[in-house]
Amino acid sequence: MNGLLVGRSAELSKLVRVLESAADGTAGVALVGGDAGIGKTRLAGELVAEARERGFHVMVGQCAELGDALPYLPLADALRGAEPAVREAVAAHPMLGQLLPGHDTGAPSAGLTQQRLFGSLLGLLSDVQPVLFVIEDLHWADRSTRDLLVFLSRMLQSERVCVVGTYRTDDLHRRHPLRAVLAELKRLPSVTNVELGPLESGEMSDYVTTLGEVDAQELGLIVSRAGGNPFYAEELFAAMSEGDSLPDGLASLLLSRVEVLSEAGQRVLRAAAVAGRRVEDELLREVSGLPLAEFEEAVREIVSRGLLKVQGYGYAFRHALLQEAVYTDLLPGERTRLHADFARLLTSSAELAHHHLASHDLAGALAASAQAGREAERLGAPAEAHNHYDQALGLWDRVEGAEELAGESRAALAFRSAVAAADSGDNHRAVTRLRALPPTSEVDERLAYYLFETNDPPGAIAAAERAVESAEDAPSLARALATQARTLLWGPRHHEVEPLTARALETARASGAVDAEVGALLTLASYVENRGDVARAHSLVESASARETGVLAMDLRARFHHARIHYEQGMLAQAAEVADAGVKLAVDTGLNWSTYGTDLRFLRLLIHYVAGEWDAAEAVAAGFGARVGTLSEAILSSFALFIEVGRGLPAVEARLEWLRPFWHDALATYMSRGMAAEHALWNGDPAAALDHVHAALATLDEGESGTLRLAAVGLSAMTELGTTEGADDLLARARFAATRGPTGEFVQLGPEGQAWALRVEAEWLRLQGRLDVELWRKVVAAFDFGFVYEVARTRWRLAEALLAAGEREEAQEQWSLAKEAAGRLRAAPLEAALLEFGRRARFGGGQPEGALTAREVEVLRLVAEGLTNREIAGRLFIAQKTVSVHVSNILGKLDVATRTQAAAAARTHNLLS
Known part of the structure; x- marks a missing residue:
């Protein structure tokens, strides 16, 4: 690598910005595209150096032209060459260890191996962050590696991780499988696209002068011939330096540099080209057929001319273009014989299948393909397993003794192929394959x-x-x-x-x-x-x-339903215990992001939320990324709204904006618009709240219990609007859900369902102008199975009813209990509503007349902690000037002159609870 990067400062700056964001806790992905030889690897190398300077752990892996034959090759490559700290951390994630020599996690687990592998990598990256993970030559990536890239791009959110992938744009024909992946990824906000074009003539001149001495005529010739391609320029410079003539075309130029090698050197280089981009020393020596001393001399010659470079225990072509040129120049018979030689010596089934096919050894290809499929299954690469099995099945009728070679019957292999297709997400292909079987x-x-x-x-x-x-x-x-x-x-x-x-x-x-x-x-x-x-x-x-x-999927499913039924029966402690065990099983097995892994996590969030453990709930919600791109992500993200709406966090609006495109789906609409309705009510927009309620209700069948909470919110919005239009229908629908259920048969609601049913009745009477004290008492008692927030919200309404009934002392008592709970939860919208109600009711036991807003209470708490305005602005994600205005208002309302006096007054008036 040359010491100076020329003409790529803008592109490098874009990549460094992604790296800096990752260092600050916002994970990012960068895709670097450009023609062969344009400088993608050079640019990635510069970023690697920058990352190491900044204290990043670096992992670099490279895809190979064998494509789907070798699943997860770049990940295995990156793990093998990783720093000691990363390799040590792999021990805690045994699913990753199976990609390394000498590791085997045993039989695959019912289609979950890939999910476990992906989850384990996510866990590893989280353990050793900050990390830069570079995947080179994505145009050759296998399907599973492409899936892994998509997974990381979607799942990485607040981790200090930067993922960079490079690919050749000139290799992406219309049906290339990477094209769809790139189109999908480039729509994500976490993905930065970097396209490398040809260097300008001035930049190219500067670049050539970094290679060595060159006169003006030679410089002009190189610049004009290279067409802005740095690699071509390097080859032209090298040819000139060696006194060679300059043939037309890059391939001819590359081969002209090969032709000056000794006969032994050319023989070794041709064998290396058949192996691929890289080859182990011992394997290359065996295939070359040369005596050891002659082989080593030939390799030394090749390396000295910069055609191969030493890498680990073997050699790699300095550039893929050189390997491709040498391979393409081989005679057909020569190529077939070399492939057969490699097939004779290799142990990797996937590579064996590749070389057997290239050498027209169909029997060997069938046996190796069947074994490669089983190995891909074990690695958690179902798409590659399916392809290998299908390749073996395609050769079946052309080979004698196929069943013995494959190690199992045709029907058994076809069944494996169908299951692998389903595990890779193609149920329709699996159905087609199974229907064709006896x-x-x-x-x-x-x-x-x-x-x-x-x-x-x-x-x-x-x-x-x-x-x-x-x-x-x-x-x-x-x-x-x-x-x-x-x-x-x-x-x-x-x-x-x-x-x-x-x-x-x-x-x-x-x-x-x-x-x-x-x-x-x-x-x-x-x-x-x-x-x-x-x-x-x-x-x-x-x-x-x-x-x-x-069967992990079954075990997680059982734990989820066990915890869910505990939760729905109001047995929060037992639900938490079972959910924690389920989450631990999911994390330990790398299935944190599997279907039931995510179900268990959102259930755990709900248990925290109901039990009043809101800091813990917010910590769980932080893992439910706001930047969603798929329906499953949107549904999971919706659950974070419970805590964000309850606390009035700024993240609500951004999350809702990301979820809006998924409002065509029933569950996503029910979840996110139901919480959007509560958010709108807290923000004084009951009309919008009612719109959200109607939209969410439209996704539910008659009798579903989710109707009850929505109906309560809808009736509350109607009270704020002063309208009863549609209220009768809403009440009737809620009563049906409370008594008949989805099947139309009698249903017994759990504690929370019963509480919401009572809340609906109380809200209905409130809409009619009747504040029924006894009914509101029943609602408080019903939620008191442990639902801290809803007890506090209901005490607020009970206090209103008591005050209207002339029971001022008890009203103030209920109000105080609600305010204490809201403060403990840091439920800012509820706190603000209670403070306003207390001001109007003249409650507070000496509380200042000018009641603080919820935001002012937040600011006051941080003032009392001794934070400066700048620190408060950073903590609350608001402008420093806005903090200054809040502090001035607080001093005025508390009738004090200093921040210290404000903190003392706040404690005196119990404003920090």
Whole structure:
């Protein structure tokens, strides 16, 4: 690498800004594109040096032209070459260790291996931050590496991590798989795009002069011939320095530098080109066929001319263009023989398959492809596993003894291929593959599962019935019965669920099929819970949660439902204990971002929120990124609004803006617009609140319990607006949800549901101008199962009713209790409302007449801590001038002259609680 970077200061500045943001706690991704030889690697190298100067850990990995043959190659490359601190941290994330030689985590876990691997990498990056992770040559990346890049780009939020990927723009043909990925990533706000164009002639002149001495004529010739491409310029300069003539075209120029090598040197370089961009020393020596002394002399010659460079225990081409030029120049027979030589010596199944195919050894290719598929499964690369299996199946009829070579039957291999397709997210392809197989219970059971996932209940039910009919042993029958019950759960034949699960449980317990037993228990629990038998559902889920199935998805699902039922029954301590165990299992296994991993985390947030542990809730919510790009991210992000709206945090508006594009989805709309309604009410916009309520209600079916909270908020908004239009319909819908449930049958609500049902009735009477003290007392008592915030909000309304009834002393007592709770929670909007109510009611026991706003209370707390205006501005994310205005208002309202006096007055009047 030359000491001076020429003509790329603007591009480097963009990358450094991403690095600086990462250092400050805002993760970022940069994509560096440009033609071959334009200087992407040089620029990335400059950023690496800058990162090391700033104390970053650096990981650098490179994709290879073998593409999908070697999953996660750049990640494995980066881990192998990482700094000692990073390699030591890998020990805490064993899923990553499987990418390194000599590590094996055993059999894959039901399609979750990739999720575990991704979660483990996220954990590693969090452990060793700040980190710069560079992935070079993304145009050659395998599917799993592309998926990993997308995952990191979406999941990294507040970590001090910078990810940089480089790619060749001239390699991206219209159907190149990277094109869609780049288009998706460039829409994300966390992604910075850097395009490298040709250097200007003046910049190119400056660059050439950094290479060595050159006269004006030679300089002009190099600049005119290089066309702004630094690598081409380097090759032209090297050729001139060696006294060579300058042929037309870069490929010819590169080959002219190869042709001056000795015969042994050319032989070694051609063998290296067949190996790819890099090759181990011992392997290259074996394939070259040269005696050791002659081989080493040839390599020394190649390295001295700058064609190969020493890298680890082997060699790498100085530039991919050189490798491509040498490889393309090989004669067909020569290329085939060299590929066969590598196939004879290699141990990696993926590389073996590549070289066997290139050498036309179909039998070897089939055997290696089948094994490569199994290895890709183990690594958590389902897309590559599917491709390898399909490659083996494509060769099956062209090879004698295919089953013996593959190590299993054609049907077994095709089944593996289908499951791998589903695990990579392509359920439709999995369904197609399974339908082409001879029907067996296992095939039909998987087919039913995938059809159910792709929203084809009739097809799923039919497949599950066939699976039950054709089950060849008890474990297969148990799984088929459990799957059949699941397909019937939400349809018109739901009455068949209980007898089916009973049969499944009996069969599973007799045969030891624990996964089928737990699956049947969870399905039955959902069935009885939806029919109001919560106690039985609780018992069933507790039994399911107590069993270890060895299937992580099932174990996490059981823990989630166990914690959820505890939560819905108001058993917050027990819910927290089970949820914590589930979250720990998800984190320990790298499944923090799996479906049930995220479900457990948002449930944990809700438990913290209800229990009044708002600092802990805010800490959990911080992991639910606001910068969302997918529906699942949007739904998860919506849960952070509970704490952000409750505390009136500035993040609410930005989060809602990011969630707005997902309001076409029912759950995202219900979650985010329901909380947007409360936010609008706190901010004095009841009309907007009512709009949000109606939009959220439109996503719910009749009888769903979520109706109750929305109805309460909607009726409150109507009271503020002074309108009763639509109130009767809202009340009727809420009463139906409180008594009949989604199935239209009688339902027994849990404690929170009962409390919201009472709140609806009380809000309805408030809308009519009737403040029913006894009803508001019942609402307070109903929420007092542990819902700290809602007890405080309800005490506010109870205080209003008591004051209107002339019970001033008790009204002030309820108001004080509410204010104390709001202060402890730092629920700024509720605090502001209570202070305003207390001012109008002349409560406060000597509280100053000019009541402080919620923001002024926040500022006063920080003043009392001794913070300066600048520090307060930084803490609250507001302008320093705004802080100064708040402080002036506080001094005036408290009738004091100094900040110290203000802090003392605040303590005297109990304003800091």
